[in-house]
Amino acid sequence: MITQEDEIKMMAKVMAHRNPIIDRLDRQTEKWIRKYGHTIDKSGHLKSMEQHCEYALEEATDLIVYLEDLKAKVIRLERRESKLIEAIGLIEDRAKEGLDDEDRYGQERALQIILQRCQQLERALYEEN
Structure with a gap:
């Protein structure tokens, strides 16, 4: 058991x-x-407890620097992602305006292609940072 x-x-x-x-x-x-x-x-x-503490504080300070840099990169990526999502929404809205059912199929295919390209761009942005 x-x-x-x-x-x-x-x-x-x-x-x-x-x-x-x-x-x-x-x-x-x-x-x-x-x-x-x-x-x-x-x-x-490290000979003393004070040296242990000092060494640990130095390491923690380095960690803070790395985390702040990472945080800044995440914020930039989130802003880019937000702009991409907004752009995709605008493209979709404009593409759907005034279309009849026959046009809508071709337009939806075009939107799929645009969306795929936007996803490729988004992946490239993430890999860049």
């Missing part, structure tokens, strides 16, 4: 980001060993 604790442990092991986190930890540990000859807990690199 599987206990609730066993179920929790199994769920934790299939978390979407678990493997990349473990891989990153392994890479960082290997980097420490190459640099200091031991893992961080045995390296003696």
